[in-house]
Amino acid sequence: MVxxxxxxxxxxxxxALHRLNSLGFVKVFSDNLADAVGVTASQVRKDFSLFxxxxxxxxxxxxxxxxxxxxxxxxKNEQQKVVIVGGGNIGAALMKYKGFEKEGVKIAACFDxxxxxxxxxxxxxxxxxxxxxxxxxxxxxxxxxxxxxxDIAAQQVLDLMLAAGIKGVLNFAPIRLRxxxxxxINNVNLVLELETVIYFIINGLEKSIAEIHEEQKS
Amino acid sequence: MVxxxxxxxxxxxxxALHRLNSLGFVKVFSDNLADAVGVTASQVRKDFSLFxxxxxxxxxxxxxxxxxxxxxxxxKNEQQKVVIVGGGNIGAALMKYKGFEKEGVKIAACFDxxxxxxxxxxxxxxxxxxxxxxxxxxxxxxxxxxxxxxDIAAQQVLDLMLAAGIKGVLNFAPIRLRxxxxxxINNVNLVLELETVIYFIINGLEKSIAEIHEEQKS
DNA sequence: TTTTTATAGTGAAAAAAATCACAAAATGGC
DNA sequence: GCCATTTTGTGATTTTTTTCACTATAAAAA
Numbered sequence: 175m176v177x178x179x180x181x182x183x184x185x186x187x188x189x190a191l192h193r194l195n196s197l198g199f200v201k202v203f204s205d206n207l208a209d210a211v212g213v214t215a216s217q218v219r220k221d222f223s224l225f226x227x228x229x230x231x232x233x234x235x236x237x238x239x240x241x242x243x244x245x246x247x248x249x250k251n252e253q254q255k256v257v258i259v260g261g262g263n264i265g266a267a268l269m270k271y272k273g274f275e276k277e278g279v280k281i282a283a284c285f286d287x288x289x290x291x292x293x294x295x296x297x298x299x300x301x302x303x304x305x306x307x308x309x310x311x312x313x314x315x316x317x318x319x320x321x322x323x324x325d326i327a328a329q330q331v332l333d334l335m336l337a338a339g340i341k342g343v344l345n346f347a348p349i350r351l352r353x354x355x356x357x358x359i360n361n362v363n364l365v366l367e368l369e370t371v372i373y374f375i376i377n378g379l380e381k382s383i384a385e386i387h388e389e390q391k392s
Numbered sequence: 393m394v395x396x397x398x399x400x401x402x403x404x405x406x407x408a409l410h411r412l413n414s415l416g417f418v419k420v421f422s423d424n425l426a427d428a429v430g431v432t433a434s435q436v437r438k439d440f441s442l443f444x445x446x447x448x449x450x451x452x453x454x455x456x457x458x459x460x461x462x463x464x465x466x467x468k469n470e471q472q473k474v475v476i477v478g479g480g481n482i483g484a485a486l487m488k489y490k491g492f493e494k495e496g497v498k499i500a501a502c503f504d505x506x507x508x509x510x511x512x513x514x515x516x517x518x519x520x521x522x523x524x525x526x527x528x529x530x531x532x533x534x535x536x537x538x539x540x541x542x543d544i545a546a547q548q549v550l551d552l553m554l555a556a557g558i559k560g561v562l563n564f565a566p567i568r569l570r571x572x573x574x575x576x577i578n579n580v581n582l583v584l585e586l587e588t589v590i591y592f593i594i595n596g597l598e599k600s601i602a603e604i605h606e607e608q609k610s
Numbered sequence: 611t612t613t614t615t616a617t618a619g620t621g622a623a624a625a626a627a628a629t630c631a632c633a634a635a636a637t638g639g640c
Numbered sequence: 641g642c643c644a645t646t647t648t649g650t651g652a653t654t655t656t657t658t659t660c661a662c663t664a665t666a667a668a669a670a
Contacts, residue, residue, distance in 0.1 A: 177656085177657090178592075179657085181591045181592075182588060185584050185587050185591075186584070189566070203616090203617065203618090204617075204618070205617090210568070211568070212568055213658095214658075214659065215617095215618095216658075216659055216660070216661095217657095217658065217659080219617095219618065219620085220619090220620085220657095220658080220659090222618090222619090223618090223619060223620070228618080228619080229617085229618055229619090230617085230618075230665085230667090231616085231617055231618045231664070231665040231667090232615080232616050232617045232666045232667050232668090233616095233617080233618085233665095233666065233667070234617070234618085235618090247591075247595075248587065248590075248591055249590055249594035249595070250587075254590050256586065263484075263486075263488040264485050264489070266481075266485065267482050267484065267485035268582070270481040271582070273566060273582065273583045274583055274586070276583075277583050277587065279583065279586060279587070279590070317593050318586070318589055318590060318593060320586070342590065342592060342593040343589065344585055344586050344589050348407070348491060350428070350429070358589055358592040360585055360586075360588055360589045362585050364486070364489070364491065364580070365491045365492055365494075365495050365497065366400055366403050366404070367562055367578055367580050368474065368492070368536070368562050368578075369403050369466065369468075369495060369497070370403070370578055371536055371560040371561065371562050371576055371578045372466075372467055372497070372536060372560065373399045373402075373465075373467060374396075374399075374560060374576040375535050375536060375559050375560040375576060376467035377467070395626085395627090397627085398627095421646090421648090422647075422648075423647090432628080432629070432630095433648095434628075434629055434631095435627095435629080437647095437648065437649060438629090438649090440648095440649090441650065446648080446649080447647085447649090448635085448636065448637095448647085448648075449634070449636050449637090449648045449649080450635070450636045450638095450646050450647045450648075451636065451637070451646095451647080451648090452647070452648085453648095
């Protein structure tokens with residue numbers, strides 16, 4: 175019923191509200207949020223209406239209350255733990271990237287088959303042998319995984335993840351994964367994203383590059 | 393008129409065709425491609441029809457001819473050069489990633505403000521001072537740039553890029569960039585992509601996670 | 611207190627995207 | 641060479657998403 179595009183907008187509203195909040199603002203109007211996120215004010219109100227979020231006629235929305243509701247809907251009230259499989263370029267970049275922690279997403283561990291990548295340094299995110307994935311995921315009740323391995327290994331890694339109990343996957347491998355239907359797979363294909371830009375540059379971009387986002391549930 | 397979702401499908405058809413081609417196949421039917429990419433056969437035919445691509449009734453499509461047409465439409469016949477600004481986590485990962493070259497995208501150089509990152513090693517992608525961006529982009533007629541800097545610097549980097557003549561940008565900074573309307577900006581927000589998965593896991597994913605892709609032209 | 615005004619909430623309308631369904635054409639078998 | 645079959649190409653239809661437009665309401669002003 176609610177689709178991914180809508181959730182992404184909600185997440186953006188949340189981010190915009192955070193900024194406004196830390197700037198000391200107390201209330202917003204739908205058109206402020208619309209500007210901040212790049213959509214129409216109607217869209218903002220429709221999205222909120224879909225989730226039963228109400229503001230005050232003429233008074234806008236109280237930022238704190240609104241943040242609370244969005245955080246609740248988006249599951250941002252408790253920290254989410256994720257694991258990464260693949261300690262290569264992308265996996266390593268994700269581990270070093272500070273943006274996840276800021277949003278309450280904790281990278282609990284990374285798994286690889288290459289012993290040279292193993293790491294137990296205090297303070298760092300541990301990089302462990304792939305064989306330990308299953309136990310780690312079960313012991314820590316992890317439901318989300320990131321696939322950052324070469325495409326050739328991706329399906330196999332997904333199968334391991336699902337067997338371990340993971341239910342949602344962010345997949346960076348440029349390949350179509352097959353999985354049971356009670357599992358969510360969100361694909362991010364970096365090359366494709368860049369190629370899309372190239373297309374619009376080559377073929378007169380005077381047209382709007384309309385909406386973007388690809389996904390796949392499974 | 394044609395939107396990003398459609399272009400992404402075209403790029404996927406192209407990839408699937410490459411695989412089929414290297415497996416020795418000579419022709420495909422719309423439903424083969426549909427399966428490979430995860431859409432319906434009608435969608436495939438509609439997409440092709442939109443670009444004037446014809447097959448043979450009852451005979452399907454000749455893979456080589458089809459690849460040729462898609463490559464032409466997608467600008468894959470000549471190698472595309474891009475620059476990256478930001479040699480941090482994401483920038484470094486992109487430079488090391490082999491996937492771009494495989495698709496005919498050449499990362500010509502990376503720019504940073506941190507002298508510790510500068511690199512002129514033979515064979516590596518050069519990492520140069522940001523001041524050289526303008527001249528480099530002009531001399532090499534580069535039209536595409538990747539923003540891989542912290543969000544605080546992203547708008548400034550975009551302005552530099554546009555001033556240098558760049559027309560299309562892949563932006564990894566989690567911030568809404570403002571730009572003239574003759575420029576294409578494609579945003580990739582890694583945290584958001586992961587948070588989307590988290591939402592669907594938390595809130596009973598029994599529903600399909602519909603289509604995904606966000607974009608913004610500017 | 612009454613009036614004015616700004617803004618939320620939402621059903622209706624429009625636009626966009628995907629799917630359907632079927633005619634037209636090409637192939638292979640007989 | 642004709643018929644049966646398969647698959648394309650596309651107009652029509654359906655579904656989904658977005659925008660419009662108007663009512664209700666709360667706040668401020670008079």
